[in-house]
Amino acid sequence: MNTTTDVTTDARADARAAQIADEAGERRFNELLASESRVEPSDWMPEGYRKTLIRQISQHGHSEIIGMQPESNWIARAPSLKRKAILMAKVQDEAGHGLYLYSAAQTLGVDRETMFDQLITGKAKYSSIFNYTTPTWADMGSIGWLVDGAAICNQVPLCRVSYGPYGRAMVRICKEESFHQRQGFEILLELMRGTDAQKEMAQESVNRWYAPALMMFGPPDEDSPNSKQSMAWNIKRFSNDDLRQRFVDMLVPQAEILGVTLPDAALRWNEERGHYDFGDLDWSEFHEVLAGRGPANTIRVSRRREAHENGAWVREAARAYADAQAESRRGLVA
Amino acid sequence: MSHSTNHIASTAITPESIAQSLASSSDLPDVAVATYALGLGDDALVLAQRLGEWIARAPELEEDVALGNIGLDQLGHARSFLTYAGSAFGKTEDELAYFRDEPEFLNHQLFEQPNGDFAQTIAKQMIASVYFVALYRGLAASNDAMLAAIAAKAAKEVDYHLDHCVQWVKRLGLGTAESNRRMQRGLEVMWAFADELFRSDAPTDSLVALGIAVSPSSLRPAFDALVPPLIVASGLTVPVTTFTRGGGRAGLHSESLGPLLAEMQVLARAHPGASW
Ligand SMILES: [Fe+2]
Ligand SMILES: [Fe+2]
Numbered sequence: 001m002n003t004t005t006d007v008t009t010d011a012r013a014d015a016r017a018a019q020i021a022d023e024a025g026e027r028r029f030n031e032l033l034a035s036e037s038r039v040e041p042s043d044w045m046p047e048g049y050r051k052t053l054i055r056q057i058s059q060h061g062h063s064e065i066i067g068m069q070p071e072s073n074w075i076a077r078a079p080s081l082k083r084k085a086i087l088m089a090k091v092q093d094e095a096g097h098g099l100y101l102y103s104a105a106q107t108l109g110v111d112r113e114t115m116f117d118q119l120i121t122g123k124a125k126y127s128s129i130f131n132y133t134t135p136t137w138a139d140m141g142s143i144g145w146l147v148d149g150a151a152i153c154n155q156v157p158l159c160r161v162s163y164g165p166y167g168r169a170m171v172r173i174c175k176e177e178s179f180h181q182r183q184g185f186e187i188l189l190e191l192m193r194g195t196d197a198q199k200e201m202a203q204e205s206v207n208r209w210y211a212p213a214l215m216m217f218g219p220p221d222e223d224s225p226n227s228k229q230s231m232a233w234n235i236k237r238f239s240n241d242d243l244r245q246r247f248v249d250m251l252v253p254q255a256e257i258l259g260v261t262l263p264d265a266a267l268r269w270n271e272e273r274g275h276y277d278f279g280d281l282d283w284s285e286f287h288e289v290l291a292g293r294g295p296a297n298t299i300r301v302s303r304r305r306e307a308h309e310n311g312a313w314v315r316e317a318a319r320a321y322a323d324a325q326a327e328s329r330r331g332l333v334a
Numbered sequence: 335m336s337h338s339t340n341h342i343a344s345t346a347i348t349p350e351s352i353a354q355s356l357a358s359s360s361d362l363p364d365v366a367v368a369t370y371a372l373g374l375g376d377d378a379l380v381l382a383q384r385l386g387e388w389i390a391r392a393p394e395l396e397e398d399v400a401l402g403n404i405g406l407d408q409l410g411h412a413r414s415f416l417t418y419a420g421s422a423f424g425k426t427e428d429e430l431a432y433f434r435d436e437p438e439f440l441n442h443q444l445f446e447q448p449n450g451d452f453a454q455t456i457a458k459q460m461i462a463s464v465y466f467v468a469l470y471r472g473l474a475a476s477n478d479a480m481l482a483a484i485a486a487k488a489a490k491e492v493d494y495h496l497d498h499c500v501q502w503v504k505r506l507g508l509g510t511a512e513s514n515r516r517m518q519r520g521l522e523v524m525w526a527f528a529d530e531l532f533r534s535d536a537p538t539d540s541l542v543a544l545g546i547a548v549s550p551s552s553l554r555p556a557f558d559a560l561v562p563p564l565i566v567a568s569g570l571t572v573p574v575t576t577f578t579r580g581g582g583r584a585g586l587h588s589e590s591l592g593p594l595l596a597e598m599q600v601l602a603r604a605h606p607g608a609s610w
Contacts, residue, residue: 065395068389068390068398069390072389072390075386075387075389076383076386076387076597076598077597077598077600077601078601079432079601079602079605079608079610080428080432080602080609080610081349081379081409081412081413081416081427081428081431082349082413083610084386084409085406085409085410085413088386088389088402088405088406088409089402089406091389091390091402092389092398092399092402092403092406095389095390095395095398095399095402096399098395099395099396099399102395137601137610187610190609190610191610194605194608194609194610195605195607195608197605197608198605198608303390303391306391307390307391307392307393310391310393310451310452311392311393311394311397311452312393313510313512313513313516314393314394314397314452314506314513315393315394316509316510316512316513317505317506317509317510317512317513318505318509319509320508320509320510320513321504321505321508321509324508
């Protein structure tokens, strides 16, 4: 019997079986998208879809983790115990969001160590907004109101994203983000009802955060080449500019209640469009921060790296202990 | 004694609900009870402030969440005790937290000690949690209904903190040579401050006699029964460090409290009278 021929025949049969499985998988994948259903980890999916999701979900997770820093800056100095408690809980929520998202990314075949490594070596991207600094207490208000507010506009549609684990993580996250936005609004409201110095602090902070928050939706649609494919895959539901418009429309009445002025001379109601018009954004600033030249890019990454490296011996000890426990349990069984 | 309103213990107690119930009550704590509550509140507040320093710096994300949780619980206890204490002096929790100077803080010195590395933080939190578990269980039976209610809620939470710390003492003690060395050093540093927790003082003793306060020295056996065996079972040595002079309850502090308060109070003091 010629074994070589046998092996070749087997390999050919395997390849053919795989091809048939792929074709069936692709058909099913397309059906899932067409019927607005969820794709689950065990389903067949195109490589590009998997890669796009890994990139997007891990970047999203990194943003949550890096986003802890600008706010943890004020935990020690929060001006009332109630605000201190709310801020601690918020920063802790963000750590939880990072964990949900890393878990969702893990279902696509990437492990947490790899993602963390990309983050602390500066290879991975995260939302540029967190490269801005928080010099005043009012920034805790602006981050909640504007940054969490923009995040909600971005993320509510993601609750219906085609990939199941990501969508389910977003449902949990969005609930908490809306608390965060309300808490930020309350911080600013309290300041705007306070002393002149407090009002000034609030307005100055809104002046700094408004434009960067609008840029969180990404470049204008004509400069956003990847969006089309993401929309076809039911990963992205609305264009960057649509989401930005929705955000501005939401902000204006809230700013009126607060009594803060949004720093945009071109901002006005357009009766015909049924939306607010707003001025052009300085995209060169966006690209500067994206290129690593924002106020705190190196600080954010190195702080995360420092925490990770300082904790190496702790994680190692926990592993060694767990291994020893497992070993002794096996010993007992045997 | 005095402040027994049965509904207090049965409802979910928060700093806000305490403030609300005290606002409409003529049954406020006297100065002795308020001063006792102030010491308990300061213990929890100063510890929470230190735990907050870990957030976004912990060895892993899960620990960021866990230390944050413990800190939040401690802050909740602090707010409840301070709100209660303040009602006797016409002050809010924030007036007490932000507008008292160092000698007016009555916390034990253990709580103000710097975090050090993770092992040192765990050593401190373990000692603190053993103390709190015994204290709050006892205080839950206090004749002062408000102290009893606050302690009953806190007792459940510190049980979980203790469990978390015990797990880490074992992991670090039995993990690697380096973690064992660091855990041992953390214990050496914090051990000196443990004794102060169990020393009686005259104002507390007079409340003990009324069935309001828990006698600090009565908590020592629980500590001795649990902690040295845990240390030994974790491959560590019970420290022989001599104890410090203490005096936290009388407003005497180590060099660490001043900078902690300076940071905590800086913004509030820059805007006196402002609300946030
Ligand atoms: Fe978040
Ligand atoms: Fe958030």
